[in-house]
Amino acid sequence: MSPVDHAALALTLEVASTPKPGNVDRHRDHEDLRFEHFLAGAVGARSGLELAGTVGDDPPSLGDAFERAVRGMSQQSGGNTQFGCLLLLVPLVRAAATDRLSPDGLRGTTAATTVDDAAGFYRAFEHVDVAVDDPPADAPDLDVRRGADAVPTLRDRGLTLADVMDLSADRDGNAAEWSSGFERVFDAAEGVLDDDGPLTDRLARAFLDLLAERPDTLVAVEHGRERAAAVSREAAAVCGDLDAAEDLADRFLDEGINPGTTADLTAAAAFVALERGVSL
Amino acid sequence: MSPVDHAALALTLEVASTPKPGNVDRHRDHEDLRFEHFLAGAVGARSGLELAGTVGDDPPSLGDAFERAVRGMSQQSGGNTQFGCLLLLVPLVRAAATDRLSPDGLRGTTAATTVDDAAGFYRAFEHVDVAVDDPPADAPDLDVRRGADAVPTLRDRGLTLADVMDLSADRDGNAAEWSSGFERVFDAAEGVLDDDGPLTDRLARAFLDLLAERPDTLVAVEHGRERAAAVSREAAAVCGDLDAAEDLADRFLDEGINPGTTADLTAAAAFVALERGVSL
Numbered sequence: 001m002s003p004v005d006h007a008a009l010a011l012t013l014e015v016a017s018t019p020k021p022g023n024v025d026r027h028r029d030h031e032d033l034r035f036e037h038f039l040a041g042a043v044g045a046r047s048g049l050e051l052a053g054t055v056g057d058d059p060p061s062l063g064d065a066f067e068r069a070v071r072g073m074s075q076q077s078g079g080n081t082q083f084g085c086l087l088l089l090v091p092l093v094r095a096a097a098t099d100r101l102s103p104d105g106l107r108g109t110t111a112a113t114t115v116d117d118a119a120g121f122y123r124a125f126e127h128v129d130v131a132v133d134d135p136p137a138d139a140p141d142l143d144v145r146r147g148a149d150a151v152p153t154l155r156d157r158g159l160t161l162a163d164v165m166d167l168s169a170d171r172d173g174n175a176a177e178w179s180s181g182f183e184r185v186f187d188a189a190e191g192v193l194d195d196d197g198p199l200t201d202r203l204a205r206a207f208l209d210l211l212a213e214r215p216d217t218l219v220a221v222e223h224g225r226e227r228a229a230a231v232s233r234e235a236a237a238v239c240g241d242l243d244a245a246e247d248l249a250d251r252f253l254d255e256g257i258n259p260g261t262t263a264d265l266t267a268a269a270a271f272v273a274l275e276r277g278v279s280l
Numbered sequence: 281m282s283p284v285d286h287a288a289l290a291l292t293l294e295v296a297s298t299p300k301p302g303n304v305d306r307h308r309d310h311e312d313l314r315f316e317h318f319l320a321g322a323v324g325a326r327s328g329l330e331l332a333g334t335v336g337d338d339p340p341s342l343g344d345a346f347e348r349a350v351r352g353m354s355q356q357s358g359g360n361t362q363f364g365c366l367l368l369l370v371p372l373v374r375a376a377a378t379d380r381l382s383p384d385g386l387r388g389t390t391a392a393t394t395v396d397d398a399a400g401f402y403r404a405f406e407h408v409d410v411a412v413d414d415p416p417a418d419a420p421d422l423d424v425r426r427g428a429d430a431v432p433t434l435r436d437r438g439l440t441l442a443d444v445m446d447l448s449a450d451r452d453g454n455a456a457e458w459s460s461g462f463e464r465v466f467d468a469a470e471g472v473l474d475d476d477g478p479l480t481d482r483l484a485r486a487f488l489d490l491l492a493e494r495p496d497t498l499v500a501v502e503h504g505r506e507r508a509a510a511v512s513r514e515a516a517a518v519c520g521d522l523d524a525a526e527d528l529a530d531r532f533l534d535e536g537i538n539p540g541t542t543a544d545l546t547a548a549a550a551f552v553a554l555e556r557g558v559s560l
Binding site for chain 1: 281285288289292293296306307314315316317319320322323324326355356357478479480559560
């Protein structure tokens with residue numbers, strides 16, 4: 001399978017992995033956001049992932065690839081299914097397609113991004129509602145919710161997509177991966193490769209490990225940092241024990257706790273594990 | 281979304297639909313054939329579906345498209361996940377890509393198949409073990425389990441893929457669709473479009489309706505015609521009632537009853553419903 005195939009498969013394996021407390025998974029839906037919306041999002045995103053996987057002398061820009069993926073993902077009524085997953089998968093696919101699927105390779109891939117890539121990232125927010133934190137007080141013009149309206153500011157300040165991610169790295173777990181060579185993703189993928197049993201069970205355990213290791217930034221945006229830290233402690237208490245995590249999954253669902261960034265990291269780890277030849 | 285996207289999505293929506301008594305579904309695995317294998321099969325089949333969706337002056341043959349799809353589907357350890365689904369989806373995708381997605385259009389699509397298409401169909405059996413009935417007593421040379429070894433016989437007798445399907449139409453539910461303009465598939469798709477609620481629930485109800493309407497030919501191969509008829513009566517008793525079908529799903533799983541051909545028809549109906557604009 002190609003990197004694009006692996007990315008498409010990672011999107012569906014992630015949502016199929018259960019329990020992933022607080023997220024839609026094989027056994028749980030949210031009220032208006034259901035498993036089937038994620039399946040449609042995964043297929044819809046494919047054309048954007050193909051842009052990411054296209055290499056050569058003049059490859060499509062990562063910003064265009066991401067915007068296309070998000071636009072395609074949004075052709076279902078559930079809303080935002082995989083925006084964060086795609087933000088991670090697009091550079092991962094490009095790195096894999098250019099034989100650079102390593103932390104150093106990812107650093108090179110993201111460092112090569114341009115202001116046009118940043119513009120594509122901002123335009124992607126026009127296709128779907130994404131839960132995000134407020135921008136830094138000194139950068140209101142860079143609020144992602146402005147979508148394409150923020151592009152002149154990007155151009156004035158000469159901000160690349162890597163620059164934009166650096167600005168959010170302390171508040172957004174996906175941006176932090178962009179800024180760090182995807183180190184948590186690669187670590188999680190190693191854990192999946194070292195684990196055994198069905199792949200979706202391994203991914204559910206990887207999710208718990210990631211959540212226990214660091215508070216989920218989407219939970220922090222929606223419920224505050226203290227609650228996010230408490231959620232991680234609860235995940236730590238059931239790490240490695242999928243049966244024990246079932247109760248947590250039911251409770252987080254009831255309480256509206258959605259560690260979505262950790263699910264994004266899990267999808268990205270699934271991609272790396274597939275590229276590394278995990279058994280399936 | 282393109283016909284190829286809709287076919288890829290139909291494959292995952294089918295396996296996600298639950299309960300589909302006796303089949304792998306969102307809530308049930310078989311012992312060595314799990315949900316994740318179907319997700320991998322769906323992604324792997326994509327390159328073959330793309331051949332089916334490629335049209336123009338000299339389109340790829342449907343036999344090559346089918347063989348490629350099955351080969352790609354087989355890149356996982358679960359075995360045969362979607363052979364029958366693909367046998368239906370390949371001509372459906374071609375018909376949709378040429379604006380002929382109707383019973384008459386499918387009759388035209390299948391009537392245009394050649395001996396080369398039949399050869400591709402036979403070669404596909406070399407990629408995966410498929411549960412099939414014995415060939416007619418007067419045609420042992422046409423046993424599909426011979427794979428490519430049967431191709432000289434196909435050429436000697438000038439048999440097209442449509443001819444091969446006609447020979448099995450009375451014993452194989454998928455072949456029967458090929459011979460009838462996919463009438464049951466189109467009828468089931470209309471039922472899905474007229475139904476409401478989540479699409480995977482609609483597809484589960486469509487599965488029950490199809491199973492109640494006619495005995496599953498895979499069950500007949502594996503357990504005999506009487507048992508297949510009894511299975512259909514049991515499905516009829518719970519038609520339209522997914523809660524009541526849950527018990528049946530648990531029981532069929534325990535008893536090794538796998539109405540897989542009916543699941544194939546359900547995937548094909550999902551494709552047609554998606555092409556007709558079903559809400560998702």
